[in-house]
Amino acid sequence: MPALPTSNRIVLASRPTGKPVSENFRREQEAVRDLAEGEVLLQILYLSLDPYMRGRMDDAKSYAKPVEINGVMEGGTVARVLRTRNAFFAPGDIVLSHSGWQSHAISNGSDLRKLDPNQAPLTTALGVLGMTGFTAYAGLRNIGKPKVGETVVVAAASGAVGSAVGQIARIFGARAVGIAGGREKCDYVRDELGFDAAIDHRSRDFATDLAAACSNGIDVYFENVGGDVWSAVYPLLNDFARVPVCGLIAHYNENRPAADGYDQLPAVMRSILRKSLTIRGFIQREFADQRPDFYREAGAWISEGRLKYREDIVEGLENAPDAFIGLLEGRNFGKLIVHVAS
Incomplete structure (x- = not known):
C-alpha cells in the first residue's frame, strides 16, 4: 500500500481587523495519520469559497462557531476517497464534504454525500x-x-446565490431585477441569465436607475449586500413586501460605526410598521428537508436551460487566501471555487 500522504493546509493565523x-x-x-475503524481518507479536489467564511x-457569537486560531479554515469541498475503513465507502468514490482549506482530510463518513460524476460536473x-x-431556492x-x-x-445578482435567485424568480413567474457591479456583470445578468433588468450599483445614478426599473415598486428583495444598496432599495418596497436576508457582505469587514454616524434604524423600523414588511434572516440548513425537492427541480431546470450558472475557478490551494480576499471585494465573477487537485 502506498505511503500516507502529507496534507497541505491553510490555517487562521490571526483574526482580521x-x-x-x-x-x-x-x-x-x-502528516496524515492512520485511519481508525469507520474512517475514510479524502483527497480534496475542489474547495468552495463563500462570503460567510469572513x-x-x-x-x-453567531449561528456557528468561529474558526480557532491555528485551525484549518472551513469550507465545503468535493473530494475523492483514497483509503477507507468504512463499509459504506470505497476507494475512488467522489463525495461532497466539509473538509476545509486543505489537500487531505479524514472523516468518519457521517458528513459525506456520494456524488455521481456522470450526472453533473x-x-x-x-x-x-x-x-x-x-x-437561493430555500x-x-x-x-x-x-x-x-x-x-x-x-443584490449581487451575478454571484452564485444572486444569479440563481433571479432565474428561479422568473421560473416562478415573477419579474427579476438584478443589482451588480459594473457593465460586464450587468450585461451578463440581463443578456445571458435573462433577468428583466440589471442595475449597476457603481453608477452615480444607481438609486434613480433602480427606481425606474421598479416603477411598480418591489415585492421581494433578496438581501445579499446591505449598505448603500439597501438604502436605495427599502424606500421602494411595497406594502407586504418580503425580504429574505441571506448576507450582508458590505458590512462583514466593519469594525467601527459608520463615519457619518447616521442611524437608519428608526426610519427602517417605521417602514416595517407602516408597510407591514416581512424581513427575515435565514440559514439554508433550516430548510434541509426540502433538499430532495431542490435537487430534483434544479436538476431539471438546468437540463432545460432555464437555470444557468457561471464558475470562477482558481488554480491551487495556495491561492485561496488571495481569492477569498478578492471575493469580499467583488473581484470574482460567478461561483468562486479553488481547484485543489485533479
Missing part, C-alpha cells in the same frame, strides 16, 4: 446544485414567496 489580509492566513503541512474568522455540487443554489421559496407578476430584486 476590518478587511482580511494575507497575514491572517498561514500555510502548513501535516464571519468565521471573527471571535463573535463535480463543481456544481459546490454551486448551483450545492449550498449556494439551495440557499430563501425565495419559503420567505420571498414571489407571486406571478410581482417584482423580485436581488
Whole structure:
C-alpha cells in the first residue's frame, strides 16, 4: 500500500481587523495519520469559497462557531476517497464534504454525500446544485414567496446565490431585477441569465436607475449586500413586501460605526410598521428537508436551460487566501471555487 500522504493546509493565523489580509492566513503541512475503524481518507479536489467564511474568522457569537486560531479554515469541498475503513465507502468514490482549506482530510463518513460524476460536473455540487443554489431556492421559496407578476430584486445578482435567485424568480413567474457591479456583470445578468433588468450599483445614478426599473415598486428583495444598496432599495418596497436576508457582505469587514454616524434604524423600523414588511434572516440548513425537492427541480431546470450558472475557478490551494480576499471585494465573477487537485 502506498505511503500516507502529507496534507497541505491553510490555517487562521490571526483574526482580521476590518478587511482580511494575507497575514491572517498561514500555510502548513501535516502528516496524515492512520485511519481508525469507520474512517475514510479524502483527497480534496475542489474547495468552495463563500462570503460567510469572513464571519468565521471573527471571535463573535453567531449561528456557528468561529474558526480557532491555528485551525484549518472551513469550507465545503468535493473530494475523492483514497483509503477507507468504512463499509459504506470505497476507494475512488467522489463525495461532497466539509473538509476545509486543505489537500487531505479524514472523516468518519457521517458528513459525506456520494456524488455521481456522470450526472453533473463535480463543481456544481459546490454551486448551483450545492449550498449556494439551495440557499437561493430555500430563501425565495419559503420567505420571498414571489407571486406571478410581482417584482423580485436581488443584490449581487451575478454571484452564485444572486444569479440563481433571479432565474428561479422568473421560473416562478415573477419579474427579476438584478443589482451588480459594473457593465460586464450587468450585461451578463440581463443578456445571458435573462433577468428583466440589471442595475449597476457603481453608477452615480444607481438609486434613480433602480427606481425606474421598479416603477411598480418591489415585492421581494433578496438581501445579499446591505449598505448603500439597501438604502436605495427599502424606500421602494411595497406594502407586504418580503425580504429574505441571506448576507450582508458590505458590512462583514466593519469594525467601527459608520463615519457619518447616521442611524437608519428608526426610519427602517417605521417602514416595517407602516408597510407591514416581512424581513427575515435565514440559514439554508433550516430548510434541509426540502433538499430532495431542490435537487430534483434544479436538476431539471438546468437540463432545460432555464437555470444557468457561471464558475470562477482558481488554480491551487495556495491561492485561496488571495481569492477569498478578492471575493469580499467583488473581484470574482460567478461561483468562486479553488481547484485543489485533479
